[in-house]
Amino acid sequence: MSTHADTRVIPKEGLLAKFGKFREIGLLVFILVIMIFTQWKNPNFFTFENLDDLLANASILGILALGMMLVIIIRGIDLSIGASLALSGMIAALTVSNFPETPPLLALLIGTLVGLACGSVVGVVVAVLGVLPIIASLGMMYVFRGLTYIVSGRRWVSAYQMPDAFKDMATGRFLGIRHYIIIAAVFYLLFYYFTNHTRTGRRIYAVGSNPESAAISGIHAKRLTWLTYAIMGGLSGFCGVLWVAKFASAQGDTASGYEMNVIAACVLGGVSIVGGSGKVGGVLLGTLLLGTLNNALPMINMSVFWQNAIQGAIILVAILVNTLVKRNVDRSNLARRPI
Secondary structure (H helix, E strand, C coil), rough: CCCCCCCCCCCCCCCCHHHHHCHHHHHHHHHHHHHHHHHHHHCCCCCCCHHHHHHHHHHHHHHHHHHHHHHHCCCCCCHHHHHHHHHHHHHHHHHHHHHCCCCCCHHHHHHHHHHHHHHHHHHHHHHHHHCCCHHHHHHHHHHHHHHHEEEEEECCEEEHCCCCCHHHHCCCECCEEEEEHHHHHHHHHHHHHHHHHHHHHHHHHHHHHHHHHHHCCCCCHHHHHHHHHHHHHHHHHHHHHHHHHHCECCCCCCCCCHHHHHHHHHCCCCCCCCCCCHHHHHHHHHHHHHHHHCCCCCCCCCHHHHHHHHHHHHHHHHHHHHHHHHHHHHHHHHHHCCC
């Protein structure tokens, strides 16, 4: 009885597959190139004030992108986050304007709970009722936006109606660093631990990668899907309060369309739009890239129309690269699979 060795030729790892392993480094280099070019055109870029503004403006976007990363990983999408942010911020603003003695942390908790309720509703519609995520979140977006106008009576809550303590929650500093930059850093550390060192985090990736295999393994996909939308909603509510405190204004159309920026940050950071893959570090870099573009392009006197075109082109290239990298990695893994 003779045996035959496997004589298959294992293909070498493709260039795109290798690029996928070091994608974050390439993204970081690209951000640095943009920064250096902007500094060359405008010496005011690398000043403390400007970099402080860059990080501050990217903080809320970065926090929301963490929640969206989980939703996309599990093969979902949430278009309602701008509306739930507006509703949460409005309710918090109305609370502190009508009851000025309300502690800022209580207002933050109220906004977070409102956002959590919004996200939970979207999660139920998607996970339990089985409605497509894009349809469910789009419908709830209009519901939440309508509720914002209803509770506000179509009026604004302006800066003079908000206590200073409430506004200082976002604009204040600790050791010279703005509060919401510190808050964003804490969230990134928490999400890094959650996605890499907890069973629930690993199961979210498992469901997004292969729902059928996850179900066979006993993973409750519907429960995890609901959880990701609830987390996204809670972050939206949290950021809604920070948004209102930062800009000292609550309006019915607050953060209108902002969900597109959040999704763009995830895509730029390498989160696969078809689910199953994405890293906290990549989302951080994607957020910084988008924040850098928003900060740098006006500093070099780029037309608003060209700003939108350049950002759109970069996002399109990022999606194309992500698709090609994933396809190349899948092909390499399939070729290396033992017979």
